[in-house]
Amino acid sequence: MRLIISILSSSLRSSVPLILAATGGTFSSRSGVSDLGLEGMMLFGAFFGVYGSYISGNAWVGLLFGAAFGAISAMLHAVMHITYRVNASISGMCVNLLATAATPLLLNSIFHMNGKSEQVTAFSKVNSDALESIPFIGPILNSQSVLFYLTIILVVLGWLFMYKTTAGLRMRMVGENPQAASTVGLKVNAYKYFGVAMSGVFAGLGGAYLSLSQMDLFVENMTNGRGYIAVVINAFGHYNPLGAMLGSIFFGFFDSLQTVFQSTLPSQLVMMAPYLFTMLVIVFGMKRGKAPAGIGKYVDN
Amino acid sequence: MKEKTMNIKRHNAKQAILTSVLAMVVSLVLGAILLAICGYSPIESYIAIFGSSLGTVKGFALSLSQATPLLFTGMAFAIAYRVRMINTGAEGQLYVGAMAAALVGAYVTGLPSVVHVPLCLLAAALAGGLVAGLVAFLKNRFGANEIILTLMLNEILILFTSYLANGPLKAEGSGVGQTNRIQESAQLFRLIPQTQLTIALLVGIALAVILQLVLNRTAFGYEIQITGYNLLAARTAGINAKRTYLLTFAISGAVAGLGGAAMSLGVNYRFVEGFSASYGFGGISVAALAAYSPVGVILSSFLIGVLKAGAITVNRTTDIPVEFVSVIQVLVIIFVAAPTLIRSLIALPKKLAGRGKQAEVKKEGANS
Numbered sequence: 120m121r122l123i124i125s126i127l128s129s130s131l132r133s134s135v136p137l138i139l140a141a142t143g144g145t146f147s148s149r150s151g152v153s154d155l156g157l158e159g160m161m162l163f164g165a166f167f168g169v170y171g172s173y174i175s176g177n178a179w180v181g182l183l184f185g186a187a188f189g190a191i192s193a194m195l196h197a198v199m200h201i202t203y204r205v206n207a208s209i210s211g212m213c214v215n216l217l218a219t220a221a222t223p224l225l226l227n228s229i230f231h232m233n234g235k236s237e238q239v240t241a242f243s244k245v246n247s248d249a250l251e252s253i254p255f256i257g258p259i260l261n262s263q264s265v266l267f268y269l270t271i272i273l274v275v276l277g278w279l280f281m282y283k284t285t286a287g288l289r290m291r292m293v294g295e296n297p298q299a300a301s302t303v304g305l306k307v308n309a310y311k312y313f314g315v316a317m318s319g320v321f322a323g324l325g326g327a328y329l330s331l332s333q334m335d336l337f338v339e340n341m342t343n344g345r346g347y348i349a350v351v352i353n354a355f356g357h358y359n360p361l362g363a364m365l366g367s368i369f370f371g372f373f374d375s376l377q378t379v380f381q382s383t384l385p386s387q388l389v390m391m392a393p394y395l396f397t398m399l400v401i402v403f404g405m406k407r408g409k410a411p412a413g414i415g416k417y418v419d420n
Numbered sequence: 421m422k423e424k425t426m427n428i429k430r431h432n433a434k435q436a437i438l439t440s441v442l443a444m445v446v447s448l449v450l451g452a453i454l455l456a457i458c459g460y461s462p463i464e465s466y467i468a469i470f471g472s473s474l475g476t477v478k479g480f481a482l483s484l485s486q487a488t489p490l491l492f493t494g495m496a497f498a499i500a501y502r503v504r505m506i507n508t509g510a511e512g513q514l515y516v517g518a519m520a521a522a523l524v525g526a527y528v529t530g531l532p533s534v535v536h537v538p539l540c541l542l543a544a545a546l547a548g549g550l551v552a553g554l555v556a557f558l559k560n561r562f563g564a565n566e567i568i569l570t571l572m573l574n575e576i577l578i579l580f581t582s583y584l585a586n587g588p589l590k591a592e593g594s595g596v597g598q599t600n601r602i603q604e605s606a607q608l609f610r611l612i613p614q615t616q617l618t619i620a621l622l623v624g625i626a627l628a629v630i631l632q633l634v635l636n637r638t639a640f641g642y643e644i645q646i647t648g649y650n651l652l653a654a655r656t657a658g659i660n661a662k663r664t665y666l667l668t669f670a671i672s673g674a675v676a677g678l679g680g681a682a683m684s685l686g687v688n689y690r691f692v693e694g695f696s697a698s699y700g701f702g703g704i705s706v707a708a709l710a711a712y713s714p715v716g717v718i719l720s721s722f723l724i725g726v727l728k729a730g731a732i733t734v735n736r737t738t739d740i741p742v743e744f745v746s747v748i749q750v751l752v753i754i755f756v757a758a759p760t761l762i763r764s765l766i767a768l769p770k771k772l773a774g775r776g777k778q779a780e781v782k783k784e785g786a787n788s
Contacts, residue, residue, distance in 0.1 A: 155567065195754075203758040208506055208567055213754050216701055220746035227741045228458045347571050387583035394575040401564045401572070 126375050128259040132333065134371025135263075135270050136161070136325040136342075137349050141363035142274050143189075143321025144353030149281060150314025151294035151413040154353060155211030156196040157322045158346025159218035164189040164326025166222045169337040170229060172239040181239065182266075182327050189323015190316045192218065197315040201308055207415055215346070223339055234339050241335035242266055264332040266324075271364075273321070278360040290314060294411035301418040322346065348397050355400055358411060370396070436711035442762050443755035444709065444723065451748040460740050468738075469730030479733060481615035485687070486732070487725025488617075489514070489696070491624040492679025493703025494710065494717040499631060500672035501712045503648045503665055505556070509570025510676040511700025512577035513551050517544035517677025519581045522684040522691035523589070525602030536605040541623070541681050548677020549670040551577065556669035560662045566669070574700070582693040589691075597693035608686035620682035624718075627675065631714035644668055676700065698746070705749035708756040724749060 140161055144154035164185035171184025192214055199210035223233070230236045242264045250261045281287040293300045293310040301307050325345070330337045349363075352370055356362025373396050377389050452462035473483045493510040500507035507513075521544040528539065551573065558564045586597040608618035635641035647654040647664045654661055679699065684691055706724055710716030724745075731742045755762050 199754065199758050199761070203761055205757045209753070209757050212506075212508065212567070212704070213750060213757070216704070216753065217747070217750045219698070219701075220743060220750050224454075224458075224741055224743040224747060227743065344571065344575050347568055351568055385583055385587055387579045387586065391576050391579045394572045394579075398569065398572045398576070401568060402558055402562050405562075405564070 122379075124255070124258050126372075126379070128262040129378060130368065130372040130375035131259065131263055131267065132371075133374045134367045135267055135332075136328045136345055137352055137367035137370055138270050138274060138364050139325030139328060140322045140346055140349035141352040141356065141367050142277050142360045143318035143325070144349055145281070145356075145358050145360050145363050146277070146290075146314045146321065147318035148314075148353060148358045148411055148414060149291050149294045150311045151297055151411060151416065152197070152200060152311050152315050152318075153207035153211060153414055154318055154350055155208055156193065156214035156346075157211075157318065157349050158342055158344065159211075159214035159216070160189045160192050160319045160322035161326035161329070161342045161346045161349075162215075162218035162222055162340070163192040164323030165330040165341055166225060166236075166326075166337050167323070168327030169236050169239050169330045170225075172241070172331060173230075173237065176240055178240050178242050178331050181331050182324065185323045185327025185331070186320045187323070189321070189326065190319035193315050193319025193322070197312050201311045201315070204417060219340060222337070226337065226339065236337040238336045239331070242332045264328075266328050266332050270324075270328075273324075274360045274364045277317075277321075281360065291411070294413050297413045297416050297418045307418050322349075325349070344394065348393065351397050351401055354410065355404055357409070436713075439756060439759045439762075440709050440711060440716075440720070442759070443752050446755055446762050446765065447748050447751035450751055451744060454744055454747060455740070458741075458744075460738070465734065465738075465740055468734045469727065471730075472733040473726045473730035477612070478615065479729060481612045481617040482729040482733065483722070483726045484621055485616040485618075485725075486728040487721040488621045488624060488682050488686075489679045489699040490702050490706050490724055491621070491628070491717060491721040492682060493676050493699050494706030494721050495624070495628055495631060495703075495714050496672045496676035496679070497703045497707035498710060498712040498714055498717055499635075499644075499675065500552075500669055501648075501707060502635065502644050503668045505559075505665060505669055505672075506567050507552065507570060507669065507672045507676070508567050508704070509552060509555060509573055509673070509700070510679075510703050511696060511698070512570065512574035513548035513673045513676035514680040514683075514696055514700050515577050515581045516547040516551055517680030518684040518695065519584065519599075519680070519691045520544045520547035520677070521606075521681035522599050522602060525606030525685055526600040526690065528606075529603055531603075531605055533605045533607075536603065537608065537685065540602075540606050540685055541678060544677040544681035544684075545674035546677070548680065549674035552673020552676070553666060553670035555673075556666040559669075560665060578694075581691065585691055585693045591690065598688075599691040601690050602685065606685055607689060608682070610686075616687045618682070618686035620686045623678070624682070627678070628714040628718050631671075631675075635714065640667075676703070702746075702749060705752045708753045711756075 140157045144157055147154040167188035168181040168185030172178050172181030196210045196214045199205040199213060200207045226232060226236055244264055245261055247261065251257050281291065289305055290310045293305060293307050297307045326342060329341055348370060352366040353363055356366035374393050377392055380389050455462040455465050473479045493514065496510045497507050521540040524540045524543040555566050555569045555573065558569060559566045582597055585599055589599045591598050591600045608620055611617045611619060635644060643659045643664050646657065647659060647661050651661060683695055688695055706717055706721045709720035727745045727748065731745045734740050735742050
């Protein structure tokens, strides 16, 4: 019983950064831009989250920094792909490569440390006695950080925006058929920039969750491919925020099974599991997923 | 007619060279600004970097040995990009290549060097080629995205080789994760004694020339180019695109695997876990700088090698971080991919000045 509770609560914990990044991915994809830069935006978010908390002593300021710099790094992808029409795979990879190259440099010049940063103020668990007293799900929910609840709210808001508002409908139209959207007078590029910026905000939050909630410091390359996994989850969840959330919890559950095998198998083999699982999903799990038809398309004036 | 196409070719080549040179220069300038922001004198740093890597024999040898793995991974990215496939998996292919070469080098005994070394190289190429071939197969068969697949495979292969080097294949009595030392007959000949510069460099250069000839002079190379330029045209011409993807990507992986062999057989004399300083991803910028031409990669990998070697040497005496070279490498990719971005950047001060002038003119107009 205790094992089940610990697995479930740890799967929710490891799914939060995936939920955030994959939801960001839905914004990008729905506006017609590939989301391959999530990994880099997350890594920037993780670093600047710690930096914000370091200079202010407040984890919430850190979270805002993470979101802001996630969006700023997303602009590199947006400018290259939307304005200068570079292949989105290349521009997305540029964000990722820049993040892996620049964060050690920033670590060195701001913290004067190699490999990891100083410890900073981080988010704490909810820890309410009322919650704890609920049987079974009480302990699971109680071991989550405040950000878990914030994440759920953000995903629902994202879904409402995308499917229940005019602006969301227009953004999806841009993603499906930019030419038609342009004909009816929509500013195609503005929607695309918005979609990419939102993907940066969400991915930045996901990165900040890693550095300010799962840990309380920045470690070099701490995202460890989660951004790429989020790209897969985004497609797996049919480019829908709610799908992204369910997909992420599924991945998070698989991730947390690692703890079960940790004592019996060599650590490297256990650590391979999430990547192998992702590969299997890419190969066999994508048959029904249909990407927005306008991804990578431009409007010719 | 032939003259006309030659002219277009020459024009394109000129344009590509101009783009690369501009990208390199702008990236170096931005790198200088970055150094200044971090509190180092940019001019002194660059003099120290280029002075140490070009001025002494040791430094020059270090530049070339730093360039060697990048030569291989750069070629790997370049050749795959010719069919518009993106091989972000060079890092993983490098690791399996290094492991395969190290195992054949350590456990196959009693061979003369002329047989043993090629055998190791063949094992590395096969290992890298099989891994990349699997990715291309999955792309062909299931429409899977090769970028995500190769990135996932990187993590898997790095962890798996690390498991082997720490577990069943660990060298006896070793404190770190590494395999047994390779036989003397498998060690690569050193071009300059007491440096890490080996004949792997010459193998790489020869391979670049061969790949370029294959691209330009053979039917298969023609198929690669057409498939890359225009898939529809290729299909109409009866080219089996899937077969071309598979073969080209496998070749790309094999080349990256050879880069791993160069490290195992020439530098470490065994497989050491975590040996690659991100050579796989470094190959992307090397390839972009070379405009995806295998022969061009010889020059571009040398340039990046010079920067890296210089940064390593300078880092020993000052605290200029080596990572700033990786930032320059990424900037290079950005500017090669978006050459118009450079023009906008160069025009930016002019534009701002122009706006200022316009504002002044408007003011004057309003005053009179």
